[in-house]
Amino acid sequence: QAQLVESGGGLVQAGGSLRLSCAASGRAVSMFSMGWFRQAPGKEREFVAAISWSVGATRYADFVKGRFTISRDKAKNTIYLQMNSLKPEDTAVYYCAAARFSLSTTPGDYDYWGQGAQVTVSS
Numbered sequence: 001q002a003q004l005v006e007s008g009g010g011l012v013q014a015g016g017s018l019r020l021s022c023a024a025s026g027r028a029v030s031m032f033s034m035g036w037f038r039q040a041p042g043k044e045r046e047f048v049a050a051i052s053w054s055v056g057a058t059r060y061a062d063f064v065k066g067r068f069t070i071s072r073d074k075a076k077n078t079i080y081l082q083m084n085s086l087k088p089e090d091t092a093v094y095y096c097a098a099a100r101f102s103l104s105t106t107p108g109d110y111d112y113w114g115q116g117a118q119v120t121v122s123s
Helices: none
Strands: 002-007 010-013 018-026 031-040 048-050 058-060 068-073 078-083 092-099 110-113 117-122
Touching: 002 092, 002 110, 018 031, 018 092, 018 117, 031 078, 048 068, 048 078, 058 068, 078 117
Parallel strands: 010 117
Antiparallel strands: 002 018, 018 078, 031 048, 031 092, 048 058, 068 078, 092 110, 092 117
């Protein structure tokens, strides 16, 4: 079994910051990498960022480069997504996920998913 639990979502004004956390347990901890995706109403789920558990290699979607930072705390089995300079278009449900292989941007390559955390950015 694997469990991923997100926290840290909420309502913030444009230009503000939020930090999401994702606590992993069970088989999720032994996976190669962890990723963050988001899904806005009426839109497909899209890749945000990913990080490898072992060496901390990262990958970002172009639209978050310079604004979002993914990190992990191996001792706590937790990954984070620091989101700065938030925009109204960042409003979505944010999901963390675990993958067996590389830092994939494809949702289908991820085996385990959290329940999601709502992030709302007001203008």
